[in-house]
Amino acid sequence: MEADFPTWEPGIRRDYPPLRGERQADVLIVGGGLTGATCSALLTAQGARVVLLEAHLLGMGDSFACTGKVTGQLAGVYTTVARTVGMDAASAYARLMREAVLGVRALCDSFRLPCQPREQDVYVFAETEDDLPALQNLSALEAKLGFPAAPAPDAGGCPFPVELSLRMPNQLTLSPLPYLLGLIEAAERQGCEVYEHSPVRAIDGRRAITPGGSVEAAWIVLATGSPIGCTALPRLAMMQQRACAAVVLQGGAPLHASHLSVQPDELTLRPIPGGALLAWDMGRAGTRQHEARQTVLERTLKALLPEYRVQERILRQDVWSGDGLPLIGSIRPEASHLLMATGYSGWGVANAYLAARIITGQIMGRPLPEASLFRPDRRYPSHAGVMLREGANVAGGYLSGLLRPGAPVCTHMSGRLRYNLDAGRWECPCHGSTFTVLGETLAGPAMENAKVSAHQRQ
């Protein structure tokens, strides 16, 4: 069984009880990851009565794998936004991300969170000559967006040879789990009720129902990664759950900065005591891309980081959006009390802050002027959904997801599940829902447990 804390940031957890009986609140937050934690802290600080329901343990979803790099300079994400939505949107998003990094820092300081925030330079590198045009385009775009990024002759002490690195000064690193748990404790001190082991199995109007009880609230925030229960096809087509691994490395030369590949699906590296923390895109959840990406990861570790020893691997997912902008706000105009926040494309700490800011503004009647950019029901450029499918192995994705005989069926839209041996869980290739070996829901959009027969468990 997985431990409650990653080995690189051991800690002690508090236990929270499961929900029993009926509760009422101004705001119900479903999901205790970075989004749920940041929303509870900002909403309670504004005086809202908040209940937080977590299906399992706080922070054990995708946030458990977060490697804690907090930056407004989202490398390739702005390139996608500029291409799909336009330069104005990219500029507005860049400004909000800059403010989000400052906001995260202010939360750390004002709540005295035990998450060791540190200012640190980030170096974005081109590993080979083939990557140089991408780095050049990035540097031009970042300059237009007002981010200083200068070529770094020493590549910031990158532990392997690179063609060229750009230095992006004054970014932040922190320990994500202590940050998240600290935010929830701060919210609790201001009256937030917190329940673990309380999966929401149905939402009926303003009431969310769990096995032990229910919560009625004026607003319901789905902070569940992919929004549970969502079956709206345009929205689902704009989201893709991509598997991503955090690899804890020990030994090797000490790092004094973070390093990101200019290629969005390649490695990122940050320093931790005694070693480094690597993040690696494993391809679209539930597909055969996993095996291929695993092989490249092993090769990369041997070739580029031979002095480091692998201590732990943590596999999770993150939700990418087709146009690069997160999806934050009311799910549908006719049910405006039901809000969602997801699609962070690998950058959850700063985006969760932005989501909490937008959601708090909407609920408190002081909407952020730029909020409409992120509306989940926005009109998507026709090519944006197609971009998500680029590089996805269709034969190993949607089609085999529907056709694979004998596999358990996803309770969201009946995709056939694939068992991921490395992660030890069932994954749906259609929309990324995941289930334990016994079929218990881990991540949405599925809400109900899947039926896994005895022979399928073997």
Ligand SMILES: Cc1cc2nc3c(=O)[nH]c(=O)nc-3n(C[C@H](O)[C@H](O)[C@H](O)COP(=O)(O)OP(=O)(O)OC[C@H]3O[C@@H](n4cnc5c(N)ncnc54)[C@H](O)[C@@H]3O)c2cc1C
């Ligand atoms: C390997 C890796 C490295 C990363 N590194 C970084 C990084 O360096 N910097 C950065 O900014 N971001 C990083 N990210 C991205 C970041 O971790 C995610 O964007 C972020 O954690 C998403 O948070 P969330 O709260 O939306 O989702 P989650 O953390 O998944 O939280 C959702 C919660 O909802 C709960 N839930 C689901 N269904 C229900 C239900 N029915 N009822 C009740 N609860 C439910 C789940 O149990 C879960 O706890 C990384 C991601 C990965 C995978």
